[in-house]
Amino acid sequence: MCPVPDVFGEIDPPQRLLMGPGPVNAHPRVLRAMSADLLGQFDPEMTGYMNETMALYRGVFMTGNRWTFLVDGTARAGIEAALVSLVEPGATVLVVRAGRFGLLLQEIVERVGGRVETVDAEWGQVVSMEAIAEAARRVRPAVIACVHGDTSTTMAQPLDGLGAVAREVGALAYVDATATIGGMAVDTDGWGADVVTGGLQKCLGGPSGSAPITISDRAADFIFSRRHVEKGIATDDLDEGPGRRIGSNYFDLAMVMDYWGEKRLNHHTEATTMLYGARECARIMLEEGLETRFARHASAGRAITAGLRAMGLVVFGDDACRMTNVTGVWIPEGVNGEAIRRRMREDFEIEIGTAFGPLAGRIWRIGAMGYNARKHKVLITLGALEAVLRAEGFAVPAGAGVDAALEAWG
Numbered sequence: 001m002c003p004v005p006d007v008f009g010e011i012d013p014p015q016r017l018l019m020g021p022g023p024v025n026a027h028p029r030v031l032r033a034m035s036a037d038l039l040g041q042f043d044p045e046m047t048g049y050m051n052e053t054m055a056l057y058r059g060v061f062m063t064g065n066r067w068t069f070l071v072d073g074t075a076r077a078g079i080e081a082a083l084v085s086l087v088e089p090g091a092t093v094l095v096v097r098a099g100r101f102g103l104l105l106q107e108i109v110e111r112v113g114g115r116v117e118t119v120d121a122e123w124g125q126v127v128s129m130e131a132i133a134e135a136a137r138r139v140r141p142a143v144i145a146c147v148h149g150d151t152s153t154t155m156a157q158p159l160d161g162l163g164a165v166a167r168e169v170g171a172l173a174y175v176d177a178t179a180t181i182g183g184m185a186v187d188t189d190g191w192g193a194d195v196v197t198g199g200l201q202k203c204l205g206g207p208s209g210s211a212p213i214t215i216s217d218r219a220a221d222f223i224f225s226r227r228h229v230e231k232g233i234a235t236d237d238l239d240e241g242p243g244r245r246i247g248s249n250y251f252d253l254a255m256v257m258d259y260w261g262e263k264r265l266n267h268h269t270e271a272t273t274m275l276y277g278a279r280e281c282a283r284i285m286l287e288e289g290l291e292t293r294f295a296r297h298a299s300a301g302r303a304i305t306a307g308l309r310a311m312g313l314v315v316f317g318d319d320a321c322r323m324t325n326v327t328g329v330w331i332p333e334g335v336n337g338e339a340i341r342r343r344m345r346e347d348f349e350i351e352i353g354t355a356f357g358p359l360a361g362r363i364w365r366i367g368a369m370g371y372n373a374r375k376h377k378v379l380i381t382l383g384a385l386e387a388v389l390r391a392e393g394f395a396v397p398a399g400a401g402v403d404a405a406l407e408a409w410g
């Protein structure tokens, strides 16, 4: 007989304040939306919600793209869907690498069978558009892939002019905007990006598990040119055979578009609860207004930077290209970074971020994203950090961080 597992209690997590690089606390309205009843996937109410979600995310992505919808899975699912659908085996892809997520794009392109060329910057810097253009002219890629905000370095890659560079060399431009969407302008049409993907758990203030995506007509035409129809799905289905077909079923964006579009061809079962959550994230953002929302994140970033500096800490990376919603800060000499994070969590119920790769153990990352990009949460975090630093023996001028942050909030 199997023992009955009756030893675990109901889920009742501590009320932590998540001030790292994501995930962050979800907006309560999003959590409420996610407790609504389920619907069948072809129920007209459900397909109505799907169409509304497409319309809302055009606003979020600042685009007129018809093909704007959700990929079910975390942000990485959106990245993988984009790259497996855009990159044909053997195709050259120019990857802009300036942090961990640039390396992730490279890894996915390699798995998909693309030939990777890179244009690089040190962690803490960004790549100039001139350097991207120069590399694109040299390697003539089919796809240019880049990250907008690379949370590993807290830098925001400038993307103005990306579309012009891509068009000049006949490439499609892909952007991973997971860390910035909802917090900084993700200007899909202004940049001229062909495919942009995101996630909910950063500045959109939702849980992880849904990846909003937008696709230009140019990119959609290319993806549909690789179309493959599963047998037994459509009444008139012609199986176009392997040919150039996309090397994934779940992430085949042609199939996903045939499901979200008028054809409504069955593919996966749309994740109803995540759709409710994603829809509410977008509603909240558009209600607040893009400019107001971006300004709120900018205030938070300014306040955190000023507060950290007033405490005598050194902020990581180039001031000229800082993300507004997450800030890296050097762990001072002689201070144990993990001991500080533990005290923040245990004494104050606040989570701040650690770092990856060359920055592991060297910087903390302090975020203020979505629902958490608020004055009181920033002040509480800085006040706690000050107390914790002092407890660990690092001298901090009393109250300086909070005072400076209050002043810088504006």
Ligand SMILES: *Cc1c(COP(=O)(O)O)cnc(C)c1O
Binding pocket: 022, 074, 075, 076, 077, 101, 147, 149, 150, 151, 152, 176, 177, 178, 179, 199, 208, 209
């Ligand atoms: C957080 C993050 C991701 C990863 O998202 P998951 O939801 O964990 O899959 C991808 N790209 C960037 C730039 C991120 O900051």
